[in-house]
Amino acid sequence: MTNAFQALLFDFDGTLLDTNELIEQTFLGVLDEFFPGRYTSEDVISFNGPPLHETFKAVAPEQTEQLIKAYRELNQELHDDLVKEYDGVRETVRLLKARGHKLAIVSTKRRSVIERGLALMDLGDVFDLIISLDDVTHAKPHPEPVQLALEKLGVQAEHALMIGDNSHDIEGGQNAGVRTAGVAWSAKGEVFLARFNPDFMLTHISDLLDISKERVR
Numbered sequence: 001m002t003n004a005f006q007a008l009l010f011d012f013d014g015t016l017l018d019t020n021e022l023i024e025q026t027f028l029g030v031l032d033e034f035f036p037g038r039y040t041s042e043d044v045i046s047f048n049g050p051p052l053h054e055t056f057k058a059v060a061p062e063q064t065e066q067l068i069k070a071y072r073e074l075n076q077e078l079h080d081d082l083v084k085e086y087d088g089v090r091e092t093v094r095l096l097k098a099r100g101h102k103l104a105i106v107s108t109k110r111r112s113v114i115e116r117g118l119a120l121m122d123l124g125d126v127f128d129l130i131i132s133l134d135d136v137t138h139a140k141p142h143p144e145p146v147q148l149a150l151e152k153l154g155v156q157a158e159h160a161l162m163i164g165d166n167s168h169d170i171e172g173g174q175n176a177g178v179r180t181a182g183v184a185w186s187a188k189g190e191v192f193l194a195r196f197n198p199d200f201m202l203t204h205i206s207d208l209l210d211i212s213k214e215r216v217r
Contacts, residue, residue, distance in 0.1 A: 005212045007155040008096060009146060009178070011164030012107040014048065016089050016205075017117045020187045022082035023048050026075045030067060034060070048187055049166035051108045051139045075113070085121050086185060092205045097126050101212060104129040104149045106162065106172075108139045129153060140172030147176050161212070163202070170196040181211065 013019040027044040047055045056067040097103055104127060107114055111132035118124045131149045138144045150160055162173030165186035170193065173180040182198035183205075184190040190201060200211055 005101065005159060005161045005179075007102040007104060007150065007153050007160040008208065008212065009104045009106045009149050009160060009162045009173070011162075011166065011169045012105050012109055012114050012117065014165035014185075014187055015163060015169070015183055016086065016093070016105075016123075017121060018084045018086050019082075019117070020048065022075065022078055025078060025082060026071055029074050029078075030070045031059070033070065034063065034067065045188060049108070049168050051133055054139075079113075079116065080120065083117060083120065086205060088205045090121055090123060092208060093123060093126055096208060096212060099212070102129075102153045102155060103127045104131065104153060106131045106140070106145045106149050106169075108133050108168070110134055140168040141175055143172060143176035146172050146178060150176070150178070161200075163208070165193070167193070167196050170198045181208070 010016055013023065024041055024044055027047050028039065028041065031039040031044070052068045052071055053064060056064045060067065093103065105114060109132060111130060111134050114130055114132055115124065118127070129149060129152055131145045133139060136144050136148060140146070146162055150157060157177035160178040161181055162169060162176070162178050163181045163183065164170060165183045166188065170180045170182055179199040181200040181202055182190070182193040182196070184201055184203045186193050194201065202208065
């Protein structure tokens with residue numbers, strides 16, 4: 001039997017590594033500096049997922065680059081103290097690798113930040129490929145990042161699964177013709193993510209151990 005999913009494509013933030021508090025505190029710190037008292041925790045939930053340029057351009061077009069610079073500096077400062085691994089991620093990812101799956105990260109983050117997180121999780125040697133914001137012209141939900149991952153891995157769309165915690169991940173996978181899995185631990189909630197009709201909804205990362213065995217439809 002050939003695995004339906006030769007390749008498993010993972011978003012990073014909010015999927016493999018719990019960066020929700022880091023992202024929230026970074027956004028609030030920067031926005032409170034530039035726009036005191038204007039933004040709350042609820043306001044910045046929607047900022048989790050899209051590229052920084054897209055988010056800050058909507059906030060203040062004339063200050064976009066300044067805001068991005070401030071965000072990246074504060075994010076680096078807070079990173080190691082605020083991130084944490086989701087339960088079972090390390091063990092499950094290593095089992096999937098041992099089974100012969102090709103593993104990739106497809107993220108809207110910069111490569112250096114992804115690599116820093118992987119090192120903290122002791123997973124720096126597991127992934128075959130990282131597609132970061134540095135590698136593409138168009139971020140998810142545009143199909144380019146997923147398509148680039150498939151091309152580099154040498155895998156057809158019908159044999160790949162995109163896994164993520166945000167609408168951009170699900171829509172990006174769908175736009176590239178791959179099946180998709182949402183994660184119930186998404187900061188925006190399972191109900192929100194279900195609106196985008198992923199093929200699967202993971203309640204725990206280990207669910208992938210069964211899903212990855214399924215035959216192609």
